[in-house]
Amino acid sequence: MTGKNYVFFFPYYNRNVEVAIEKALLGKNYVAEILPYAHILIGAVASRASRHNSPLRPDTIISIVKNAISYANTEEYCNTINAVIEIYSCESDNELGIATAVARAANCSFSARSGRSRNGYWDHGHTVRVIFAPNTTNYSLEVAEKRFACDNREALNTAALMVQLCQRLVDAPANLLDTTTLTEISAGHIDLLKSMGHDVSIEIISGEALREQGYGGLYGVGKAAEYPPHLVTLTYKPPNNTEPLERLALVGKGIIYDTGGLCLKSAAGMAGMKHDMGGAAAVLCGFLGLSRLLSSSPLSVTAVLCLAENAVGPLAQRRDDIVRLRSGVTVELNNTDAEGRLVLADGVYHATAPITITTNTTTSTNNNNNNNNNNNNNNNTNTNTNTTGVVNSHHPPDVLIDMATLTGAQRTATGAQHAAVYANNSAIETRLLEAGRSCGDLCFPVLFCPEFHAMEFGSSVADCRNSPASGTSAAVSCAAYFVGRNFHNSFNGMWAHIDLAGPVAQETATGFGVALLLQTFAASAFTPK
Structure with missing residues (x-):
């Protein structure tokens, strides 16, 4: 935001503000002191972006907001400036992208510093309010005459809340957020939604029950850990027993911690593996957000969380073991560190099988x-x-989305900011790419050619192996292919696999994936009335 026109949208104005606007550099703040107890930081966001970036430039917004919060936390100002930070956004047609960018930057994330455990491990922070200025640069018109780009403040609050919840879950360490605890958290949110009048339910299969019911992939990965693996199914139905016009299924990889199993990761490679449940966290928080926002939309949602810890112990799976998945596919294990596809294979079968x-x-x-x-x-x-x-x-989903931090190769293929999308249908691929550019959860497509990917998984003693013969042959697509061969045979809908290994965290968790689901499947909640 640059130019003199913008100064009239701010609640405080003097010559210092106008000077700050003129001097503000892209992505940086310029401070204008108007009163001893009120400082205005002007941050400029570029009005253009490349075709694979979001035109909102949420990356720049995050940088500006983090800088402003850091400024407010400095010793010089923290005792003299009001603890409330107000952020004024000028000129945008997409408030969801701005709201979630601010939420990410202003998140009081997980903290285990002294005293924080008594407050749910929340870090201390400032209250942040976001005010959206009208979508105009014509300052001769009164603000009251202009319509905001989004009329539903509660929708934006919901989106921000769910992004921040996702961040906190992903940043929590495995000794405080195990499979049982995450299941209990999910159940608690279901109870809250029920108390709000939403038609939601939860089903849990855990431990030996998974083995007994044939979920060999999920059970095998998690059986060596202190806490048992869990398959958690959340369902949302439209109000008033309305028959859904579209059925959506979400599946999330929830590896609470990934040591690599007996194919043990290096010390450097294991650091940060608490983030390996980022797919399940995004699916959970996306589901919770959709359940609140879809009150007038005939869409049913099922979310399947595949929760396990890939631990080392006497019960750990070995290379050469043969595992039978819930789909009936037998798998020869040639890499215990390729565990995410095993739990997802059981998850996608569960999401597409008869009820x-x-x-x-x-x-x-x-x-x-x-x-x-x-x-x-x-x-x-x-x-x-x-x-x-x-x-x-049997009501198979019309659309199936699975989300996972599945491969390190994703970072090589699409980078640290863009998730990789492997889709069996160009319509759902385009839908996700456009939603990502709109909300800031950026995506980019990878090769979909299952007849070639299948060649990488040959086994002489089982239906397939779990890791491709060549690690350089479209590794992201090959991993996704493995997941996709485990649908129930009656599923004929659109499917997209989202590998978010790169964007799940930038030092700390980003909450990636939540806004993408909300923008894709509940865009009307953020559209002007």
């Missing part, structure tokens, strides 16, 4: 025969019949 529903039917018969000659002579017969049956209610 078994137990039904109870009660039949009542009442036969009254009255004798007209004797009213006391009544023949009453009551018959009650209870029948229990099982119905396969």
Whole structure:
């Protein structure tokens, strides 16, 4: 934002503000002191971006906001300036991208410093308010006459809240956020949504029950850990028993910590592996956001969280072990550090398989025969019949999205800012790419050619191996292919795999993926009324 026109949108104005606007450099703040207790920091954002970047330049917004918060935290000002930071945004058609960028930058993220545990491990921070100026540079018009680009403040609050929740979950260490704790957190949010009147539910399969029900991929990866693996299924149904026009399924990789298993990672390679549940965190928080925003949309949502810790111990899987996945595919393990695709394989099968529903039917018969000659002579017969049956209610999803920090190769393929998208359909690929550019969760497509990827997984003793023969042959696509071969055979919908290994964290967690899901499937919540 540059130029004199903008100064009239600020609540405080004097000559210093106008000078600051003229001197502000792109991506940097320039301070204008108007009163001893009120300082204005002017940050300029470029009005153009390359075609694979977001025109909002959320990366620049994040830098500006972090700088402003750092400024407010300096010893010189923290005791004299109001603890509330107000951010004024001028001229934008997409408030979601700005709101989530500010939320990421201003996040009071996970902190285990002394005293923080009593406050839910929240770090201390300033209150941040975001004010969206009208979408105009015509300062001769009154602000009250102009319409904001987004009329739903609660939608923006929801998006910001869910992005920050995702950040905190991803930044939490595994000794404080194990599979059981994350499951309990998910259940707590489901209870909260129910109390708000939303039709949501949760189903949990864990530990030995996974083995008994055939989820060999998830069970095998997590069986050596202190806390058992969990398959957590969250469902949202449209209100008033409305038949959904579209069924969405989300699946998230939730490896709480990844040591690599017996194919042990190096010390440097293991650092930061608490972030390996970033896909499940994005799916969980995206689901929670969608459940709040879809009140008027006939869309049903299922979210499957595949939670496990890839630990080392007596029960750890070995190279050469053969695992049977829930889909029936047998896998020869040639790399225990390629575990994410095993848990996702069980997850996508679960998301696309028939749903078994137990039904109870009660039949009542009442036969009254009255004798007209004797009213006391009544023949009453009551018959009650209870029948229990099982119905396969098969409603496969129309759209399936899985999200995972699946490969280190993703960073090489699409970089640290763009997630890789592997899609079986150009429509869902385009939809995700456009949503990413709009909200700031950037994506870029990778090769989809399963007939070639299949050649990399040959095994002489099983249906396939879990790691490709060549690590340089489209590794991102090969890993995604492995996941995609495990759908239930009745699934014929659109599928996109999102590998977010790079953008999941920039030193600390970014909350990547939440805004992408909200923009893709609940865009109307952020559209002008």
